[in-house]
């Protein structure tokens with residue numbers, strides 16, 4: 001992808017596209033490939049945990065805080081992700 005950097009806002013760990021995240025429905029996937037939505041059950045994970053088993057810090061941060069890059073581009077990306085969350089029953093503040 002262009003001009004997007006994704007890293008943990010707490011420790012700077014960068015995901016490498018591997019499926020480090022596991023949903024309560026037991027689906028395992030790369031949460032950044034779907035904008036935090038589980039491909040198995042459709043649940044949106046508004047917060048994303050840093051993958052401590054892959055060298056990260058294991059702390060939870062808002063999913064959208066992980067994205068960094070050119071302001072305009074990132075703002076639009078975040079809007080798109082939030083838009084995709086609509087209808088999931090999630091309250092967006």
Ligand SMILES: [Zn+2]
Pocket residue numbers: 023024025026027038039040041042043
């Ligand atoms: Zn799921």
Ligand SMILES: [Zn+2]
Pocket residue numbers: 008009010011012013050051056057058059
């Ligand atoms: Zn981290």
